[in-house]
Amino acid sequence: MIEILTKYFATFADGFLITLESSIIALIGSLVLGTLFAVLQLVPNKFVNRLAQAYVEIFRNIPLLVITLFFFAFVAPLVTHLGIAMDGFTAGTIGLTLYTSSFIAEVIRASINAIPKGQMEAGRTNGMTWWQTMRLIILPQAFKMSIPSLGNQFINLVKNSSVLAFVAGMDLMYQANNIAQSTFDSMGTYMVVALFYLVITLPLSYGMKYIEYRSNRGGNA
Amino acid sequence: MTEKMIQFQNVEKYYGDFHALKDINIDINAGETVVLIGPSGSGKSTLIRTINGLEDINSGKLIVDGYDLASPQTDINKIRKNVGMVFQHFNLYENKSTLENIMLAPRIVLKRDEKENHDIAMSLLEKVGLADKSANMPSELSGGQKQRVAIARSLAMQPKALLFDEPTSALDPEMIGDVLDVMRDIAKDSNMTMLVVTHEMNFAKAVADRVVFMADGQILEDSKTEDFFKKPKSERAQQFISQIEHH
Amino acid sequence: MEKAKKKRFGIILTLLSMIFFFGSIALLAVFSANSQDTTDTLERVKNSHRMVWGVKADTKLFGLMNTKTGQIEGFDVDIAKAVTQQIADDLNITIDPVFTQVTSSTRIQLLKNGNIDAFAATATITPEREKIIDFSNSYFDAGQSLLVKKGSDIKSVADLNKKGKTVLGVVGSNSVVNIKKYAPKAKVLGLSDYAQAMTALRAGQGDALTTDNGILYGMATENKGYVVVGGTFTTEPYGLAFDNNQGPIVRAANKALKEITASGKYNKIVKKWFDGVPGINWEDLKR
Structure with a gap:
């Protein structure tokens, strides 16, 4: 294990950075998309609700790998004509973002539904629009309530980023597969990989706990 | 000249098969204080909630501040700007401090200047006796304090009318007095139209110009306060008053 | 005071459990390696x-x-x-x-x-x-060879040794390791298996697919429109x-x-x- 780590450190480091980059992009993207689709499921417009529900159900119920392969093998040739290069990294990160966003949408939707109806009524009778009340009153409370579940989603996201390996996205898992296959020392390789993932997920896990602690103490969102 | 603030004409409201409001007809004039009483389930809350569009009506005409609520051209937010509401469960914004609860809507809706907004909010907090709680979060206030902040929040919009939906029903008895005092002060302002759903008969006697009695979704009585308490016309109202007062 | 203590305890507990986890895996690995010899x-x-x-x-x-x-x-x-x-x-x-x-x-x-x-x-x-x-x-x-789309400008491994060219293979396979020596300027992508690699080639994710000639000929018979080019350039x-x-x-x-x-x-x-x-x-x- 030590031999694998020292001999292939540069390769692991490359993969680690790619995994980190993909995870950060997907984290931000899925939080934005997830929040958007949570809200769109609740706007007072049945048609928009249905569309948003369809989005969530589609991406939540299809394996991440299939979504990723769809972009890698099907969308890629369509967009190359437009001068867009859909490589494994891009396809994987898009897949990861869409997939995770559907789960985050459900988390946030559940939190919004858990906020007492009176909060929206108060905002509306106070003269604010539905969107203003949603943005200023409901969402801040819903986010605070969602922090523990969002932490779980983010940790899953980092681990799920290994889907990039399937489409040669050059991530940690991809490099690990390469090393494991060419050395045949899979035990050692994947133990090193576990350590590298922990380097991302443990601080993330503690970070989310800290944010949870702060938001409970501070109260002011 | 008395201007009509709220007009109900043959208003009907259903929840599925349940007939919640039956042929409602009342006019409330600007500056008037009207108390709406009746047994629970009689449709009082439903009625008051139709006035600012929290509940739709199925037929009839409802005109508030000159706007026809049933008309698709009516922007409900324009009515709400001028018609405040105080809820049974206060509904303070849980993520905002006391002061922010009061300042938020004027800033967003009226685009009120920030310093002016702050001054108005502070003077309202003083008026309801909670100037020292301006930085507190709602979770740190008692029920009575929350309700007084909620009233200040409604007043900050400088509305023409205020709707109170059982404002003291969720409060411990020792908290009720402070809230009623604040409401009494508001009622003294001759420009403010007030519609109050309550079980506080003493408050009604002291403050209301008129009392409206509802049962089973119908208005059974609409009289001057004095007349209502001296001799209610309907038997239901007589029963109701004696029940409440012997309680 | 209480909280700080609790926090420190939590961190120590986490570290201990991690050490325990990796320690037991390492032990298991050593143990199983030895046991297999028997x-x-x-x-x-x-x-x-x-x-x-x-x-x-x-x-x-x-x-x-x-x-x-x-x-x-x-x-x-x-x-x-x-x-x-x-x-x-x-x-x-x-x-x-x-x-x-x-x-x-x-x-x-x-x-x-x-x-x-x-x-x-x-x-x-x-x-x-x-x-x-x-x-x-x-x-x-x-021997390692190349599979390309019929009519491709790739005729041999030398044509791949250019910036902007991408070669597909199977992750960790010896041919993926080798191609880096023969076409160091090309980008090399390893897919999880041959079906995946073929899908990627069809999707235009690479200019050529490389692996052992026997496997490539097998793939060429299955996928009309793709041909093996350039002969073999390694011995496998x-x-x-x-x-x-x-x-x-x-x-x-x-x-x-x-x-x-x-x-x-x-x-x-x-x-x-x-x-x-x-x-x-x-x-x-x-x-």
Whole structure:
């Protein structure tokens, strides 16, 4: 294990950075998309609700790998004509973002539904629009309530980023597969990989706990 | 000249098969204080909630501040700007401090200047006796304090009318007095139209110009306060008053 | 005060559990590595009268699942059968060959765990791999080549050695390692298996697909519009793989390989699989 780590450190480091980059992009993207689709499921417009529900159900119920392969093998040739290069990294990160966003949408939707109806009524009778009340009153409370579940989603996201390996996205898992296959020392390789993932997920896990602690103490969102 | 603030004409409201409001007809004039009483389930809350569009009506005409609520051209937010509401469960914004609860809507809706907004909010907090709680979060206030902040929040919009939906029903008895005092002060302002759903008969006697009695979704009585308490016309109202007062 | 204590306790607990976790895995690894030395594969095969082979099921010509019969068929399978029979004959006992499907990523662990006795799965013999497992002598000499779309401007490996060119292969395969030497300027992408790599080539994710010529010819017969170009530019000796330090069975397998070559059985198998495959002259593969 030590031999694998020292001999292939540069390769692991490359993969680690790619995994980190993909995870950060997907984290931000899925939080934005997830929040958007949570809200769109609740706007007072049945048609928009249905569309948003369809989005969530589609991406939540299809394996991440299939979504990723769809972009890698099907969308890629369509967009190359437009001068867009859909490589494994891009396809994987898009897949990861869409997939995770559907789960985050459900988390946030559940939190919004858990906020007492009176909060929206108060905002509306106070003269604010539905969107203003949603943005200023409901969402801040819903986010605070969602922090523990969002932490779980983010940790899953980092681990799920290994889907990039399937489409040669050059991530940690991809490099690990390469090393494991060419050395045949899979035990050692994947133990090193576990350590590298922990380097991302443990601080993330503690970070989310800290944010949870702060938001409970501070109260002011 | 008395201007009509709220007009109900043959208003009907259903929840599925349940007939919640039956042929409602009342006019409330600007500056008037009207108390709406009746047994629970009689449709009082439903009625008051139709006035600012929290509940739709199925037929009839409802005109508030000159706007026809049933008309698709009516922007409900324009009515709400001028018609405040105080809820049974206060509904303070849980993520905002006391002061922010009061300042938020004027800033967003009226685009009120920030310093002016702050001054108005502070003077309202003083008026309801909670100037020292301006930085507190709602979770740190008692029920009575929350309700007084909620009233200040409604007043900050400088509305023409205020709707109170059982404002003291969720409060411990020792908290009720402070809230009623604040409401009494508001009622003294001759420009403010007030519609109050309550079980506080003493408050009604002291403050209301008129009392409206509802049962089973119908208005059974609409009289001057004095007349209502001296001799209610309907038997239901007589029963109701004696029940409440012997309680 | 209380909280700080709790927090520190939590961190220490986490660290301890991590140390425990990795420690036990390391111990397990050492323990299992040692314990495996005590099991002699040849003895096991002799006693059970079965020899379990891992073979590929997704590689045309070498090991492919026949969807009608549910049997895995191919050159690797037939060689494994012949070697098993020869070992049995040499020992004067009966040994039944049993075939189980493996992939590039599972074959090592299955071997290490003793789920399979050996594998014949298009594995190239390399010194690095020899550290982990034992190989027999070569049973097939493949050579690395290229598969491209008909009409592609790629004619040989030299055409790939340019910036902006992308070569597809299977992750960690020897051909992916090699192509970096022959076309250092090209980008190399390793997919999880040949089906994936072919899908990627069709999707325009790369300019060429590289692996051993035998496999590429198999793919070319399946995918009209794609051709093998440029001949071979490496030699890839395939070996039968056994767990580390299994001298007896490796020697038995080498002896068996020699004997089936001498008897002409080897050439029969070569003819069966490679006669008539466009681009291959099976006579060249005879031993």
